[in-house]
Amino acid sequence: MSAHPLLDALLRHLDTQGDTVENLQRRLTAFRALGPENGGDGEMPKARQIAELLGGPGSPFTLRWCNAPDARVSCGERPNLIAHLPGREARTLWLFAHTDVVPAGPDASWTSDPWSVRREGDLLYGRGVEDNQQGLVSMLLLAAALRAALDAGAERPPLGLGLVFMADEECGNLKGLQHVLEQAGELFRPDDFYIVPDSGSPDGSEVEVAEKHVLWLRVRTSGRQCHASQPQCGVNAFVAGAAAVLACAGLTEDFPQTDALFQPPCSTFVPTRHEGGADSINILPGDDCFYVDCRLLPDVTPESVLAAARARTADVARRFGVEITVDIHHHQAASVTPQNSPVVGALAGAVAAVYGVEARPVGIGGATVAALLRRQGLPAVVWSRLLNTCHQPDEHSSIAATIGDAKVFAHVLCRC
Numbered sequence: 001m002s003a004h005p006l007l008d009a010l011l012r013h014l015d016t017q018g019d020t021v022e023n024l025q026r027r028l029t030a031f032r033a034l035g036p037e038n039g040g041d042g043e044m045p046k047a048r049q050i051a052e053l054l055g056g057p058g059s060p061f062t063l064r065w066c067n068a069p070d071a072r073v074s075c076g077e078r079p080n081l082i083a084h085l086p087g088r089e090a091r092t093l094w095l096f097a098h099t100d101v102v103p104a105g106p107d108a109s110w111t112s113d114p115w116s117v118r119r120e121g122d123l124l125y126g127r128g129v130e131d132n133q134q135g136l137v138s139m140l141l142l143a144a145a146l147r148a149a150l151d152a153g154a155e156r157p158p159l160g161l162g163l164v165f166m167a168d169e170e171c172g173n174l175k176g177l178q179h180v181l182e183q184a185g186e187l188f189r190p191d192d193f194y195i196v197p198d199s200g201s202p203d204g205s206e207v208e209v210a211e212k213h214v215l216w217l218r219v220r221t222s223g224r225q226c227h228a229s230q231p232q233c234g235v236n237a238f239v240a241g242a243a244a245v246l247a248c249a250g251l252t253e254d255f256p257q258t259d260a261l262f263q264p265p266c267s268t269f270v271p272t273r274h275e276g277g278a279d280s281i282n283i284l285p286g287d288d289c290f291y292v293d294c295r296l297l298p299d300v301t302p303e304s305v306l307a308a309a310r311a312r313t314a315d316v317a318r319r320f321g322v323e324i325t326v327d328i329h330h331h332q333a334a335s336v337t338p339q340n341s342p343v344v345g346a347l348a349g350a351v352a353a354v355y356g357v358e359a360r361p362v363g364i365g366g367a368t369v370a371a372l373l374r375r376q377g378l379p380a381v382v383w384s385r386l387l388n389t390c391h392q393p394d395e396h397s398s399i400a401a402t403i404g405d406a407k408v409f410a411h412v413l414c415r416c
């Protein structure tokens, strides 16, 4: 006799689901669930298909829609679907997957049609099969295994199971998880478990618990435009801006702190987009603008970086006789789930049991939907066993890993 009959039943069921993974991936990929920003009509047909799979007569799940109005799509809404099955305890294991995908890019860069899944041994190829349908399908597998076990007379699991299928992850989450947290925030309790299977490493060892601040600085330089043949009449904002670029790249010297949780372990400061300058080769440019992508360790404040960037560029402005303004174009705050949170320990135990590897907490440069959960005080981790082919041509995912991830969630659900 096993000590965990429910878990054993779930694992046995999951072992037989290889063809189910292929079939689900094939159906889900064909929906081409692109958001309107990406020229698509949204995620509704795909979300309805998921609801059909989870609901119906005799389903132990309660389904709730939490759709966000969006006039840009033909049905007028972006779908967010929440499925819940109560456990023996009040606490719930919540799993999150997004239904939207990114465009496939040029067909020529793919070996086969990106919207028609191709199987090669253990691997499935198609747009979205990894991001985020590996996680999505592993959630559906777990739900089906649980339903079969309950139908066969098994006791409910200790934890409840909550599945959230959300829209709009690829373009900012406003119509997706952000909307769910605003409209249905009461569902989520601080002592629940939160796992987002949307990022991870090929061996399953990385558990993402923290994200750096994302800070985008905009640096604008004003000089005086003139004809390039008479440079003494103007002040070249492009040349001064170039000096400002180098000055901002030097911000690393002002913030040398390191934290081994993160890779790289330091804050980073990277000049990226450049705008303005002259339209014509014979114009000495009077305006220049560039951006700096900063990823800051949680203890580094955006205000201190802004002040340091202003001090560095003020020096450039003096030397070149231009005016330089630095402002914050965008900021998403750092977020951290404490490494001693119960979800981290439960997940590490499950990963060891299923994959035989030691899970370790890591921090990333950001930014995932876990930050939205953490900001509400909900202890979220991002984990999956992934090959990391998302957003690329020939995106692919492993059937074995999809089933393995579902087994990991089954372990956490049964807390063994």
Ligand SMILES: [Zn+2]
Residues within 6 Å of the ligand: 098, 131, 132, 169, 198
């Ligand atoms: Zn994703």
